[in-house]
Amino acid sequence: MTRTASIVVPALLLSIAAALVLVRPLPDWLAPAVQAAPLVVFGGGALLGLFIQRGRLVLGLMVLALADLALVRFSGRAAFDAVALLLPLNLCAIAWLGEGNLLTVRGGSQLGLPLLQAVAVVILQHPQFSALAALLKRPLVAANLGAWTALPQLALFAFAAALCLVLARFLVDGRAPSGGAAWALVASFLALDGAGAGGRASIHFVAAGLLLLVGAARESLRPVYLDDVTGLPVSFALNKALRRLPRRYALARVEIDEFATFREEHGADAARRMLRLVARALTNVGGHGHAFYCGEYVFAVIFRRTSAQAAARHLEFVRRTIERANLDVRVAEPSRPGQPKRVGSIARTVSVTLSVGVAQPEDRGDDPHEVLRAADRALDHAKEAGENRVST
Structure with a gap:
C-alpha cells in the first residue's frame, strides 16, 4: 500500500461509517449486514490474527469488541464513562507492545487484562460504586472545555494522550500497525462521541477494527516488499518498478566490495549495521534515484528521466x-604467544568500498x-578494474 493509499483507505472507511451512522433507519437490505459486521470483523479478525501470529491485532479487536458489548448491554452513564476512559488507554498500550504469541503464559496474561477490566465495568454498575462512577465524569478543568463532545473530560484527556503516544510510536518505528492504531483511536472517539449523542457506536467500532x-x-x-535489515524495497518491488x-x-x-569477508571478520551485527549505512546513503542519492536491495549485498538503483552519465556522477558521490x-565495531582481543587466551574485546574502526555499474537503454524499445x-x-x-569505482 502506497503512502497515499495509507491515508485514503482510513479516510474512506471513516467516511462510510459516518454515512451509515447518519442513515436512520437503515434500509432493509443493509440492516442485516450492519448487524453482522461486529461478529464478522471482531471474530473473524481475531481468528485471522491468531493464524498469522499477530497478537496485537487480536488484543485490539478484543478490546473493541468488549467496548461495543459494554455499550450495548449497559445503558447507564457509568459504563459509557468507564469505556471512554479505558478504551484509549488499552489501544495505546497495545500499540506499544511487542508482537508476541498469545498461546503462551505471557500471552494469556495479556488476554486476561481486558477481561478483568470488563469485569470491573460490570461491577461499576452496582449502586454501591456510584461514588466511584461519579469520579469518571467529574470535570478536571473548566467545565465548558469539553462542551463540544459527549465524552467526559477525563476520557477526553485519555484520548488525547493516547493519540500522542501512538503517533510517537509511529514516528519511531514507521510500521503499519502503529498507523492503524492511531486511526483506530480516531474511529473509537467518533464511536463514543456518537453513542453519547444517541448514535450507533458499533459502526465506528467496526471501522476501528477494520x-x-x-x-x-x-x-x-x-x-x-521491504527488506527488514535495510528497510529498502526488495526484488519483487524492483520488478514492478x-x-x-x-x-x-x-x-x-x-x-x-568483499562483504562476505567483512562479515566473517567483524560478525553479523557489524554487517547489518554496514548494510544499513550503505542503504541510507543510496536512499539519499541525488538525481531522484530510487534504491532497492536485491540480496547478497547487492543493490539496484533506478534513475527516472536521467542519463547514465548523470546517474554515474550521483553514484560517484555515494561511493566517495x-x-x-567509518563504523565502530568491537572485535575479540588477540592473545599473545605463551599467554592464556583472552576473552575481552577491543574497539576498531572499519569501512567498506562500493563497486557500481550503470547503464541506460540504447533504443527506445x-x-x-x-x-x-x-x-x-x-x-x-x-570489479575487474580493481573495485571501488563506478563504471558505465
Missing part, C-alpha cells in the same frame, strides 16, 4: 561518501531487464 486489520495486513506483506519506467532512464547495480565513512543486465556487466567491469 483499520487495525488493514495495519496488520500491511505488516504481514512487508517482507514481500521496471514495468513502469519512462522513456528515458538509467539503471545501476551497486555491490559492497561510503569510502570515507529496449527491455529494462536487458538494461539491468548491462548494468551488471558494467559492475563486473568495475
